[in-house]
Amino acid sequence: xxxxxxxxxxxxxxxxxxxxxxxxxxxxxxxxxxxxxxxxxxxxxxxxxxxxxxxxxxxxxxxxxxxxxxxxxxxxxxxxxxxxxxxxxxxxxxxxxxxxxxxxxxxxxxxxxxxxxxxxxxxxxxxxxxxxxx
Numbered sequence: 001x002x003x004x005x006x007x008x009x010x011x012x013x014x015x016x017x018x019x020x021x022x023x024x025x026x027x028x029x030x031x032x033x034x035x036x037x038x039x040x041x042x043x044x045x046x047x048x049x050x051x052x053x054x055x056x057x058x059x060x061x062x063x064x065x066x067x068x069x070x071x072x073x074x075x076x077x078x079x080x081x082x083x084x085x086x087x088x089x090x091x092x093x094x095x096x097x098x099x100x101x102x103x104x105x106x107x108x109x110x111x112x113x114x115x116x117x118x119x120x121x122x123x124x125x126x127x128x129x130x131x132x133x134x
Contacts, residue, residue, distance in 0.1 A: 001134060002038050002090065009037040010090055014107065020114050022057040024048075028070050030114040031092045031103035035078070038090050038133055043077040061100075070094065070103045071129060078131035087111075087130035095127040106130065 003009065013034060018025055025033075032044035054060050067073055074092055075081065087093055087106040094103055097115050104113035110121045 003040060006038040006090060010034065010105070010107075013037050014105070014112050014119070018114065019118055020116050022060045023051045023054070025114055026051075026060065027097075027099065027102035027104065027114055028064065028073050031070075031074065031105060032077075034090070034105045035092065035133055041077075047073075070101055074103060074129075074131045078133065081129045081131055084124065084127045084130050087124055087127070088132070090133050092131045092133060093124065093127040094129045095122050097122075101128075 020026065028047065029044055036042045036044065050063065051060060054063055064070060071094055074094070078092055084093065089106055089108050091106045092103055093106050093111045094101055095111065095113060097113055097120060098117065099115055102113050102115065104111045106124050109124055111124045111127055113120045113122060
């Protein structure tokens with residue numbers, strides 16, 4: 001269940017000074033931190049612990065693939081995917097970016113992602129899948 005002030009928390013997080021770092025702010029962690037802000041549910045801790053053991057960004061991508069990829073992580077923690085046309089503000093979404101398939105968050109007509117170039121905003125209708133964050 002979303003916290004009462006989830007909208008302000010969402011926009012405060014999106015507007016914060018965050019940048020890509022494969023150990024502390026990759027796309028899966030970005031989406032996970034948003035879910036934590038909106039619901040209090042923290043599924044990032046186990047991934048952060050594992051990432052601390054990984055020596056390189058290439059090894060991090062291999063680790064994510066070993067888990068089935070970022071969409072499998074979203075499936076595990078957020079449940080059934082829904083069509084992108086049903087995505088609502090605060091939902092997790094996926095989209096192909098410079099780093100490959102990435103997780104982000106729907107802000108309405110646009111969705112926010114983290115990539116090597118920083119925060120990226122993509123039209124939500126161009127995204128592939130969505131997961132409800134309830």
